[in-house]
Structures are given as structure tokens and as C-alpha cells.
Amino acid sequence: AQSVTQLDSQVPVFEEAPVELRCNYSSSVSVYLFWYVQYPNQGLQLLLKYLSGSTLVKGINGFEAEFNKSQTSFHLRKPSVHISDTAEYFCAVSDPGDYKLSFGAGTTVTVRA
Amino acid sequence: DGGITQSPKYLFRKEGQNVTLSCEQNLNHDAMYWYRQDPGQGLRLIYYSQIVNDFQKGDIAEGYSVSREKKESFPLTVTSAQKNPTAFYLCASGLGDANTGELFFGEGSRLTVL
Numbered sequence: 453a454q455s456v457t458q459l460d461s462q463v464p465v466f467e468e469a470p471v472e473l474r475c476n477y478s479s480s481v482s483v484y485l486f487w488y489v490q491y492p493n494q495g496l497q498l499l500l501k502y503l504s505g506s507t508l509v510k511g512i513n514g515f516e517a518e519f520n521k522s523q524t525s526f527h528l529r530k531p532s533v534h535i536s537d538t539a540e541y542f543c544a545v546s547d548p549g550d551y552k553l554s555f556g557a558g559t560t561v562t563v564r565a
Numbered sequence: 566d567g568g569i570t571q572s573p574k575y576l577f578r579k580e581g582q583n584v585t586l587s588c589e590q591n592l593n594h595d596a597m598y599w600y601r602q603d604p605g606q607g608l609r610l611i612y613y614s615q616i617v618n619d620f621q622k623g624d625i626a627e628g629y630s631v632s633r634e635k636k637e638s639f640p641l642t643v644t645s646a647q648k649n650p651t652a653f654y655l656c657a658s659g660l661g662d663a664n665t666g667e668l669f670f671g672e673g674s675r676l677t678v679l
Contacts, residue, residue, distance in 0.1 A: 461605065484665045495569075495655055495670035496608075503665055542607065546666025551596055551615070551659060552623075553666045557607040 454478050454545045458556035465533055466564055473528040473559045475543030485526040486544040486553065487517055496542060502526065513537070538563045567592045571656050571671035578643075578650070578678050586641045586674045588656035595660060597639035598668065601625060602653040611654075614639055643676060651678045 459474040477483065484503050488496040500511025507519040517528045526543060543556040569590045578584045590597065596615050600608040610623030614633040628647025633639055643650045653675050657668040 484667075486667065488670075493653075493673070493675070495571075495672045496657075496668075497670070498667065501665070501667060544666070548665075551666055552598075552610065552613065553668055555608040557605060 453550070453552070454483065454547060454554040456543050456545050456554050456556035458541075458543050458559050460559050461557065462560050462562070464562045464564065467535055468532050470529065470531050471533050471537075471561060473541050473543075473561070475526045475528065475556060477524050477526065477543075477545045477554075479524055482548055484546045484548065485517075485519060486546075487511065487515070487526070487528050488542045488544060489513075490540045490542065490558075492539075499528070499541070533561070533563050535563050535565065537561060569656055569658055569669060569671035571654075571674050574672065574674060576674060576676050578676060580678060581645045583642055583644050584676065586643070586654055586656075586676070588639045588641065588671060589637055590639075590656075590658045590669075590671075591637060592658055592669060593636075594658035594669070595636070596658060597633070598657045598659070599623075599629070599631065599639070599641045600655045600657065602655060602673075608655065611641065650676055652676060 455478045457476045465471045486501045487499040490496045500509045502509045502519045510516045540558045544553040572587045598613040599611040612631040614620035630642045656671040659668045
């Protein structure tokens with residue numbers, strides 16, 4: 453089974469500043485990669501996913517992520533954050549044929565005015 | 566609208582009581598999952614089911630039980646054997662073997678033991 457490491461547990465950021473959330477996973481020949489967002493007391497919502505093809509993936513709410521196979525990373529970025537982006541973000545990975553997701557511990561993003 | 570419905574959203578339990586959390590989906594997904602979420606620990610898999618009348622233990626199944634009598638339903642029972650049941654519980658569904666791993670989540674149920 454895959455393991456996922458989210459390198460930052462908390463990321464404070466000012467409104468309209470850029471943000472990057474880092475995610476690394478254990479090595480595999482091929483993987484599927486996901487970023488989910490969770491607002492307080494709610495379930496998880498899919499932000500974006502990498503299945504194959506272009507290594508730059510665009511998602512909802514202006515987020516994007518880049519798959520780097522050599523570094524086994526899938527970092528999430530947004531060029532300009534809003535107060536409404538305050539939430540917890542989870543990176544997740546699965547191996548093809550294994551329908552179980554492995555989740556990172558999460559990164560809490562707090563956007564300040 | 567299609568989705569996953571969890572109930573209740575908030576639940577309080579006295580020590581020694583069993584409680585059952587409901588999860589219903591109308592996405593026609595084969596696979597269903599229960600996760601437990603604690604602060605700073607991400608999501609941990611409790612049980613999952615790929616098909617009706619079949620389910621497997623996840624990473625932290627002790628003190629929990631499930632059933633899968635219908636495709637749409639996957640209730641979770643938190644038994645008195647679960648030593649630290651206070652947590653946020655998330656139900657999810659997916660396409661199972663045909664899946665890329667992508668999951669669709671309910672809104673969660675927060676269980677507090679008094």
C-alpha cells in the first residue's frame with residue numbers, strides 16, 4: 453500500500469498571496485493522485501486528480517497540481533488565495549487495480565485578510 | 566440529486582452503548598467505505614465493501630462492525646469495545662474494481678462519548 457506525506461501541517465497565508473501545499477508519496481511504477489478539500493464539519497470534496505497524461509492538472513476554484521514522477525511528488529498550488537480557501541487539504545494516492553485510497557495527514561490552510 | 570447521505574450528523578453516546586451510523590448512496594456505486602478522522606491523523610480506513618454481502622476490515626476495524634445487505638446502504642456500528650470512539654466518521658463510495666480510487670464522500674457524522 454502507498455504511503456503519503458504532506459510536509460506541512462499548517463500553512464498560514466495572506467489573502468491574494470500564492471500558496472503551495474506539498475505532497476510526496478512512496479514510489480510506484482504508476483499511481484493515481486488526488487487532492488481533496490474539507491471545510492469545517494463537512495465531508496471531503498475532490499479538487500483535482502491525476503490519472504495519466506499531462507503532468508499539470510487543473511482543478512476547481514483555481515487550484516492546480518503538478519505530478520513529478522522522479523520526485524514522487526504532487527504539489528498543489530494556487531496563485532492567489534481567498535478567505536474562502538480556508539480549509540483542510542488532503543493528498544491521496546492509489547495504485548492502479550487497488551481501489552483503496554491512502555491519505556496524507558492533511559494540511560490546514562488559514563487565509564488572513 | 567445523486568450523493569451520499571450520512572445520519573445523524575451529530576450523535577452523543579454514553580460509555581458502554583452501541584451506536585449505529587447510517588450511510589446511504591444513490592450513485593449506483595459498487596464499493597463503499599468507512600473512515601475515521603481524528604485531528605492531525607488524516608483519514609483511517611475502518612471497513613470497506615466491494616459488493617453486497619461482502620466486506621473487509623480496514624486498518625482500524627477493532628470495535629466496529631458493518632453490514633452490506635443492500636447496494637445503497639452500508640451502516641457502521643460503533644460497539645462498546647471501541648476504546649476511544651469520539652471522532653468524526655466519514656462514509657464514501659466509489660466504483661470498486663473499475664475505480665481509479667476516486668471516492669465520493671458524505672457530510673460526516675460526529676460521535677461524542679459522554
